[in-house]
Amino acid sequence: MTTRIERHRYDVVVIGAGGAGLRAAIEARSAGKKTAIISKSLFGKAHTVMAEGGAAAAMGNVNSRDNWMVHFRDTMRGGKFLNNFRMAELHAKEAPSRIWELETYGALFDRTKDGRISQRNFGGHEYPRLAHVGDRTGLEMIRTLQQRIVALQQEDFRESGDYDARIRVFSETTITELMLDGDRVAGAFGYYRESGELVLFEAPAVVLATGGVGKSYKVTSNSWEYTGDGHALALRAGATLINMEFLQFHPTGMVWPPSVKGILVTESVRGDGGVLKNSEGNRFMFGYVPDVFRKQYAETEEEADRWYTDPDNNRRPPELLPRDEVARAINTEVKEGRGTPAGGVYLDVSTRMPAETIRRRLPSMYHQFKELADVDITAQPMEVGPTCHYVMGGVEVDPDTTAALGGVRGLFAAGEVSGGMHGSNRLGGNSLSDLLVFGKRAGEHAAAYCDSVARPRVPTKDLELAVATALGPLERSGGDNPYHLQQELQVVMGDLVGIIRREAELSEALKRLHELRARVANVSASGGRRYNPGWHLALDLRNMLVVSECTALAALERAESRGGHTREDFPAMDPEWRRINLICALDGDEVRLTRKPLPRMRPELLALFERGEMSKYLTDEELAEFDALPEA
Amino acid sequence: MTTATRPGRAAITARTLRTDRWWFAPLVTFVGLGAWVTYATVRVFMHGNYWVEQYHYLTPFYSPCVTERCVEAAAHLGRFLPGWWIVPDAALTLPFLLLFRLTCYYYRKAYYRAFWLSPPACAVPDGHKRYTGETRFPLVFQNVHRYAFYAAAVISVINTYDAALAQATGLGLGNVILWVNVVALWAYTLSCHSCRHIAGGRLKHFSKHPVRYRFWTFVSKLNVRHMQLAWVTLGTLALTDAYIMALAAGWFSDLRIIN
Amino acid sequence: MGTKRNFRVWRGDAGGGELQDFQVEVNEGEVVLDIIHRLQATQTPDLACRWNCKAGKCGSCSMEINGMPRLGCMTRMSTFTADETVTITPLRTFPVIRDLVTDVSFNYRKARETPAFTPPADLAPGEYRMQQVDVERSQEFRKCIECYLCQNTCHVIRDHEENKPPFSGPRFFIRAAELDMHPLDTLEDRKEYAQASMGLGMCNITKCCTEVCPEHIKITDNAIIPMKERVVDRRYDPLVWLGRKIFRRDQLPSPGPDPLLGVLPPREPAEGEPDWQRRHHGAQGPAVGDDGHLPITELTFENQGAGSPFGDDVTLPLPAEDLNYHHPRDDPRR
Ligand SMILES: Cc1cc2nc3c(=O)[nH]c(=O)nc-3n(C[C@H](O)[C@H](O)[C@H](O)COP(=O)(O)OP(=O)(O)OC[C@H]3O[C@@H](n4cnc5c(N)ncnc54)[C@H](O)[C@@H]3O)c2cc1C
Ligand code: SF4
Ligand code: SF4
Ligand code: FES
Numbered sequence A: 001m002t003t004r005i006e007r008h009r010y011d012v013v014v015i016g017a018g019g020a021g022l023r024a025a026i027e028a029r030s031a032g033k034k035t036a037i038i039s040k041s042l043f044g045k046a047h048t049v050m051a052e053g054g055a056a057a058a059m060g061n062v063n064s065r066d067n068w069m070v071h072f073r074d075t076m077r078g079g080k081f082l083n084n085f086r087m088a089e090l091h092a093k094e095a096p097s098r099i100w101e102l103e104t105y106g107a108l109f110d111r112t113k114d115g116r117i118s119q120r121n122f123g124g125h126e127y128p129r130l131a132h133v134g135d136r137t138g139l140e141m142i143r144t145l146q147q148r149i150v151a152l153q154q155e156d157f158r159e160s161g162d163y164d165a166r167i168r169v170f171s172e173t174t175i176t177e178l179m180l181d182g183d184r185v186a187g188a189f190g191y192y193r194e195s196g197e198l199v200l201f202e203a204p205a206v207v208l209a210t211g212g213v214g215k216s217y218k219v220t221s222n223s224w225e226y227t228g229d230g231h232a233l234a235l236r237a238g239a240t241l242i243n244m245e246f247l248q249f250h251p252t253g254m255v256w257p258p259s260v261k262g263i264l265v266t267e268s269v270r271g272d273g274g275v276l277k278n279s280e281g282n283r284f285m286f287g288y289v290p291d292v293f294r295k296q297y298a299e300t301e302e303e304a305d306r307w308y309t310d311p312d313n314n315r316r317p318p319e320l321l322p323r324d325e326v327a328r329a330i331n332t333e334v335k336e337g338r339g340t341p342a343g344g345v346y347l348d349v350s351t352r353m354p355a356e357t358i359r360r361r362l363p364s365m366y367h368q369f370k371e372l373a374d375v376d377i378t379a380q381p382m383e384v385g386p387t388c389h390y391v392m393g394g395v396e397v398d399p400d401t402t403a404a405l406g407g408v409r410g411l412f413a414a415g416e417v418s419g420g421m422h423g424s425n426r427l428g429g430n431s432l433s434d435l436l437v438f439g440k441r442a443g444e445h446a447a448a449y450c451d452s453v454a455r456p457r458v459p460t461k462d463l464e465l466a467v468a469t470a471l472g473p474l475e476r477s478g479g480d481n482p483y484h485l486q487q488e489l490q491v492v493m494g495d496l497v498g499i500i501r502r503e504a505e506l507s508e509a510l511k512r513l514h515e516l517r518a519r520v521a522n523v524s525a526s527g528g529r530r531y532n533p534g535w536h537l538a539l540d541l542r543n544m545l546v547v548s549e550c551t552a553l554a555a556l557e558r559a560e561s562r563g564g565h566t567r568e569d570f571p572a573m574d575p576e577w578r579r580i581n582l583i584c585a586l587d588g589d590e591v592r593l594t595r596k597p598l599p600r601m602r603p604e605l606l607a608l609f610e611r612g613e614m615s616k617y618l619t620d621e622e623l624a625e626f627d628a629l630p631e632a
Numbered sequence B: 001m002t003t004a005t006r007p008g009r010a011a012i013t014a015r016t017l018r019t020d021r022w023w024f025a026p027l028v029t030f031v032g033l034g035a036w037v038t039y040a041t042v043r044v045f046m047h048g049n050y051w052v053e054q055y056h057y058l059t060p061f062y063s064p065c066v067t068e069r070c071v072e073a074a075a076h077l078g079r080f081l082p083g084w085w086i087v088p089d090a091a092l093t094l095p096f097l098l099l100f101r102l103t104c105y106y107y108r109k110a111y112y113r114a115f116w117l118s119p120p121a122c123a124v125p126d127g128h129k130r131y132t133g134e135t136r137f138p139l140v141f142q143n144v145h146r147y148a149f150y151a152a153a154v155i156s157v158i159n160t161y162d163a164a165l166a167q168a169t170g171l172g173l174g175n176v177i178l179w180v181n182v183v184a185l186w187a188y189t190l191s192c193h194s195c196r197h198i199a200g201g202r203l204k205h206f207s208k209h210p211v212r213y214r215f216w217t218f219v220s221k222l223n224v225r226h227m228q229l230a231w232v233t234l235g236t237l238a239l240t241d242a243y244i245m246a247l248a249a250g251w252f253s254d255l256r257i258i259n
Numbered sequence C: 001m002g003t004k005r006n007f008r009v010w011r012g013d014a015g016g017g018e019l020q021d022f023q024v025e026v027n028e029g030e031v032v033l034d035i036i037h038r039l040q041a042t043q044t045p046d047l048a049c050r051w052n053c054k055a056g057k058c059g060s061c062s063m064e065i066n067g068m069p070r071l072g073c074m075t076r077m078s079t080f081t082a083d084e085t086v087t088i089t090p091l092r093t094f095p096v097i098r099d100l101v102t103d104v105s106f107n108y109r110k111a112r113e114t115p116a117f118t119p120p121a122d123l124a125p126g127e128y129r130m131q132q133v134d135v136e137r138s139q140e141f142r143k144c145i146e147c148y149l150c151q152n153t154c155h156v157i158r159d160h161e162e163n164k165p166p167f168s169g170p171r172f173f174i175r176a177a178e179l180d181m182h183p184l185d186t187l188e189d190r191k192e193y194a195q196a197s198m199g200l201g202m203c204n205i206t207k208c209c210t211e212v213c214p215e216h217i218k219i220t221d222n223a224i225i226p227m228k229e230r231v232v233d234r235r236y237d238p239l240v241w242l243g244r245k246i247f248r249r250d251q252l253p254s255p256g257p258d259p260l261l262g263v264l265p266p267r268e269p270a271e272g273e274p275d276w277q278r279r280h281h282g283a284q285g286p287a288v289g290d291d292g293h294l295p296i297t298e299l300t301f302e303n304q305g306a307g308s309p310f311g312d313d314v315t316l317p318l319p320a321e322d323l324n325y326h327h328p329r330d331d332p333r334r
């Protein structure tokens, strides 16, 4: 087989056709740049379609007291003050305009009585803030952006007779490597999934919008696309990753049947009276109330049951502890052998409420279980367990321009693949608005960057190397089966770098990942180049591996528990650690971890918070500075 | 017409791989519609047994009766057509009723599938080589359904009048049957897609026309049952007619409740 | 705990293929897509199949299961009996790429040809006001996950390849209906366009699209029929028609570009006159092959020298028939 490469020239190449990627492409095209959109799956199928709840933006349509400052506060609180404050600020300020813009593209959000966009409540948001369309907000968003791109293509068609004149979508195309000219991005190299042909995009600016990394976990709400490609591409191009230890796990994902493992079960099941039981039938949560919460939570089942009808005179049932506590408890029960056969615990509403009430109060859950699992939740308990949901960490970027930091120019990142915005924990609904705000900024600044540089060249030597790497698995034989390797990786990450982390396990994980690395380098795939999923997976594996290493390394380093990172051996939050970001970079083949101080919040933003709250997060030294702030 | 011979498409030799009884629904439709049309044709050209003098029952197949043959009391609009055999006695209404049902969106689906096999069932190949749908003569005339609907609404008024007229003589099983038929006919007529469109479907802003919006909502609810109503009315029409024919022919006598 | 069950999966590509028999373990609670994944992991690592969300939200995993178009991730194995052989084939209406993956670009082409949302010129972002009752109809259609099962099952193109150019299919009828019912869309001509250019008239409302739609969108009742009725309003309403005749409206020519897509209406050139409106090749784009991809160059190929001022993809001389030059010698009126 001779190696042939198709070449394309663009100004801006956007990798990823989710919310962030499409928004970036619209912006780059509007700035007059020739833009390519590249996506691993078909156009309009990216992960963003799965988002349900809504997009957070302080429009104040439902409660007029809401504004960007409140949103900013909520975001910082949610991230336990580890967020990059500037990103959180920009996000809170710009989200409403980005949502309104979607309406001009044809989006139809649910409405308030006076005809404005309706907003709903969501955990961690002080006011109703999530613009939504039923439970399919992500679908609405991606479809709207997709249709906007089509509208732009129609505009181009009117002018030039060619739909693809200025913006073209390359669907089912995977980028495996970024090309560099010195320290500048020169293009992106990859293959068409359909035909297996190789393709090179030459462009001075590349926007990464490839989403997350959840597929490294056994139980996840993420799809096959989430193999951390963008993270790995950035690393290999010389950029840095930040906060990789922070992964969001949702305590109740479905674990049975296998086909729907990981799909979310909403929190309201517990809020409405659902109880968690282990395989011995015990309501085990009573044994897991940490001391700090003792006062607010019930100690007996009787008291807990009374709370549902009389919350003023009784304490809350322990099922309603914060997400990480519940997840931790479930995890322990399963590890100690009291789990269900499928490796979860039981979540039961059937014995708590009459069937009719369940159907009325939890219609979507009733249908979800009925349709997906053939389980009647009015008669049977559900099986649930923690599921990997979102990665807070990602490419370290400049907040205003979204340009990747580290040693590379011309690389931009937006969406889940970028890091810093959400700190140690993401609030529900903040992701969709994040995509729009920073997607737009990425497109805008990538376009501006193009004007400032001469066209780079792709060095032939690097290209040859990329070709060899891409075709490697097909040409080797006798290596491991990629599916087995992926399963092994998932086991390592799920068991050892999961929701509750311990030093010994993390070290063990690093060792195992190291061993896997040699086998991944030698993986082989049978079959030809046309649409060969085995080959595709073999190529994704090495990305998953390097990103997993970053996560494990950072998790081992951070000796505290905060947001999406829980260390059993360091169960408390440590103000000293709040001032530190962990940065991963690639040094040859090795992942290198460095510490970097967190940027200091501007005084006027700091003044938005109360001292009582800040005292939980800040060191004494910082608190003294806080006190010295002039009264606002 | 397997896809095996289509360049580019997956070469699958089986015409369909469906394993369920997909042929059952079109078969039932075929038999049902076929039987009804036969019955109706026979009845229309019988030219008799349509009027029960004693209780003023008039079958909908002969209402209003407009030929010279007609009984005076059944001819609301006069007797102005010649009594040739080929002329149905309800020559003014029957063509429109036929047109209404022929162009009805539901019946179209039913007979395109069951009679024309285009397609017989989903994912089962069409029985025809060429296909242009409703874009050219004669099928483009399906678009007149709207006007057939207006006519049908008027005819429903006449049927209601018939039922009311019979009511004047007291109450028997025949009256009940007539009323049931009229109610079913109205439900069917109002549930028509054209009616739904006229009621409010053509509006862009429901919020500016609250009354029409409510009417549209009502029609929409009926419209969901349009298929069922289409079959129910076939049933009630045939039943009403058969009952009146039996009374008129003296096969048995009406079950009277009052009088 | 699993039991072995029989499957027949179509494997092959555009060059041909066949149904192959497999025995695969099936566990309780699984869906057809799980079986495909198990096949990939254990027996056929290169079995091609699309999927993403596994929750019926993305519309990637469209296939035909026992002859019916369905989503693999939403078809539970418990709907089949234990001794039943389950047959899995790719969508039949679109060209096959490999195994269960088909080339659905037809749909993306049609999407491009459907006129986009046209916002009101006088409203700034943030000023849009719409009532819930007014957006609800369009919202139903926006539930569409673009699985293209409706397009695949529609007999107009499934059984009649030649109808593909003039027919957009149910997915795009609901798109047209969605925009026509959108309270703030300003384009008036959608109905006319749907009838004239999308092939709305070819649909014979046999409802298969509604039958297979996994989102349970009432495609026929709520989109196609209302659109047909809207067309009737404009085209077949005798009063409107009479009005047109009397006021001679339709004798007014409509010069200028088609308001929707900007294509000039074809006009026959007079005898001997050059055909200025002939379709020439347009901008000389890169010469793409049949597959829509650029011709392939050798790995070592580098552009030599400075870029051409006419663009790197233009080859000179330009084809003569593309030049809008008419030599006076050829003019019969001379
Ligand atoms: C079940 C679920 C529910 C959620 N609910 C919410 C919610 O209610 N609110 C909220 O705010 N957030 C929610 N989220 C999170 C949110 O959906 C995601 O974080 C967000 O969609 C990520 O968008 P993105 O644009 O960064 O990437 P994506 O939408 O994931 O797009 C990634 C794109 O990159 C492409 N790509 C990846 N790698 C490559 C490569 N190597 N080459 C070429 N292309 C590549 C992919 O094909 C894809 O097109 C939810 C997530 C899940 C899983
Ligand atoms: S109803 Fe019309 S669009 Fe739908 S499948 Fe039938 S012919 Fe096709
Ligand atoms: S209308 Fe239904 S069947 Fe058609 S593409 Fe959309 S979701 Fe799929
Ligand atoms: S009568 Fe059936 S649609 Fe009008």
Ligand code: FES
Binding pocket: C051, C052, C053, C054, C055, C056, C057, C058, C059, C060, C061, C062, C071, C072, C073, C074
């Ligand atoms: S995988 Fe998304 S719909 Fe089946």
